[in-house]
Each structure stands twice: as C-alpha cells, then as structure tokens.
Amino acid sequence: MALIREKRLPQLHLSVPVPTRAAGQRPNPTFAPAPTPTPNAKRASTPTALSSQFRVADFEKLAVLGRGNGGTVYKVRHRETCALYALKVQHYGNPAAAAEADILSRTASPFVVRCHSVLPAAASGDIAMLLELVDGGSLDSIRSRLQGAFPEAALAEVAAQTLSGLAYLHARRTVHLDIKPANLLASKAGEVKVADFGIAKVLSRAGEQCTSYVGTTAYMSPERFDPEAHGGHYDP
Structure with missing residues (x-):
C-alpha cells in the first residue's frame, strides 16, 4: 500500500490525502465493500435488512x-x-x-x-x-469557496479516485455520461465519489458501445462534442 501524507486545505476545511505514487503509476482500483457502520447508525445503515x-x-x-x-x-x-x-x-x-x-x-x-x-x-x-451523506459537498461547490486554484496534488488525487469509480462502472457496462465537478462529491476525509446518474446508460451486452451524445457540452471531450472537426467520426 502506498504511503499517505495528508495535505490540509484550510480554505476548504477539507483534508485531501495525497499518495506518494510514482509518476505514471496507476491507482489501484480496489473495490472494497462499504465501511462497517458506526454503532449509533448500525440499524439505519443496513438497507438490505431494513x-x-x-x-x-x-x-x-x-x-x-x-x-x-x-x-x-x-x-x-x-x-x-x-x-x-x-x-x-x-x-x-x-x-x-x-x-x-x-x-x-x-x-x-x-x-x-x-x-x-x-x-x-x-x-x-x-x-x-x-x-450516503458525503459531507464535503460537490467539487463545484468546493471550488466556488476556494481562494485560488486547487493544488496540483489534490487534483491528481481527485482524478485517481474518479477514474477508479469510472473503471468500476465500466466493468459493469454502466456509462455515466455526465462527469463534471457538480457530479463529484468529496468528503472531509478526502474521499471522492461519483454521483448523479440521471442520464447514465447501462449497456445490454458485453462489447456494446455507447453512442449517446447527451451530457454537459462544457465537459465533453472534443471528439464527442464536435466529431466533424476531429476526424469526421466519434469513436466511443
């Protein structure tokens, strides 16, 4: 397991763990089960039973x-x-x-x-x-409260956790289609979670490609937003 050093962002009241990953090293998308509920929330945190x-x-x-x-x-x-x-x-x-x-x-x-x-x-x-209540709010709301830009190390950790979430979803043939700061939630402990699946698609079979063009144009990749200007086609 990579060593973690904690970087305090006082403007955000958000502690962002910054791993000491070597350059180019991919995050480990280990999909652990949800944490064990705390005693005072145990009954309300077992949805299958309740x-x-x-x-x-x-x-x-x-x-x-x-x-x-x-x-x-x-x-x-x-x-x-x-x-x-x-x-x-x-x-x-x-x-x-x-x-x-x-x-x-x-x-x-x-x-x-x-x-x-x-x-x-x-x-x-x-x-x-x-x-679950993610107590730090969306990255969009955090950005609006921040004096200045996000530190580069914090952005790297946001990207690593977001990509791990997308890897999990794509392995289950789920396409989010609207990844943007407003749809990424951050906890005060530095956890980043993908949220808001209002326009997400589930592909019916393995190998199927998603050809949907819905989403927020400001956050679309160039080839998806304007395929004619990038080779004349959009490769999902």
Whole structure:
C-alpha cells in the first residue's frame, strides 16, 4: 500500500490525502465493500435488512442540498437512530428516476455514492433514494469557496479516485455520461465519489458501445462534442 501524507486545505476545511505514487503509476482500483457502520447508525445503515421498514416519514428534513429539474436532494436525519443521510426525491414523471435508482441499488464501490435504499413511492408517485451523506459537498461547490486554484496534488488525487469509480462502472457496462465537478462529491476525509446518474446508460451486452451524445457540452471531450472537426467520426 502506498504511503499517505495528508495535505490540509484550510480554505476548504477539507483534508485531501495525497499518495506518494510514482509518476505514471496507476491507482489501484480496489473495490472494497462499504465501511462497517458506526454503532449509533448500525440499524439505519443496513438497507438490505431494513429497506422494507423504511418510509419517507421516518426521516426529518434538515436542509436542501440541491435542486434540479428532476427532483430535490435533502439532508435528512433518521428519527430513531439520528443517523444522517442524503434523500434524493425524484419527481413523478421523470423518466430517468427509475433508471438511476436501479443503477445505484446495484452499485457497491467506495468511489461511487452509496444507495442505502429505494424508499416506497409516495402517493404522488415520486421515487426517493436514501443515499450516503458525503459531507464535503460537490467539487463545484468546493471550488466556488476556494481562494485560488486547487493544488496540483489534490487534483491528481481527485482524478485517481474518479477514474477508479469510472473503471468500476465500466466493468459493469454502466456509462455515466455526465462527469463534471457538480457530479463529484468529496468528503472531509478526502474521499471522492461519483454521483448523479440521471442520464447514465447501462449497456445490454458485453462489447456494446455507447453512442449517446447527451451530457454537459462544457465537459465533453472534443471528439464527442464536435466529431466533424476531429476526424469526421466519434469513436466511443
């Protein structure tokens, strides 16, 4: 295991572990199981056993973490255990809601935001996903609070963890399609997790290529955004 030295970023209140990897050495995408829950959150952190017992009413909404066209993400607290989570409520009629819930419910990687449970739909037909709370916020929000640029070593670690998450997803034929700072969450301990699978695609068979052009244009690769200017074709 590579030695870790900790680089403190006081402007972010975020501790970013910077590994002493040799130049060109690839990160080790070891997909360990989720950490063992802490004692005070044990009952609320075992979704397989308790998913049928969870209801939206079991959680107290503390704050709004984000809003979008398809839904709202809340910071919530389980009323019985006081464990904190993020609750993503996808509005009725959003065609991507069921697909995102299906992808996240089958994903288990330390580099992808964890879905504890898909809660029973409310009378309105909304879909609610109980997600782990990543306490540092998105990289986009961290960047907006930062005085100056990210240190290069921190960017290298962000890239290494993000690529490890993408390697995990691609090995399972899942294509995210919208990697950008707003969709990468960072914990105060320096963990980076891929989030927001609203337009992700799951390929039906091995070897199939994704030809979708959806995404955020500012973060698309040049050949995907403008294939005619880069050889006249887009190679997935």
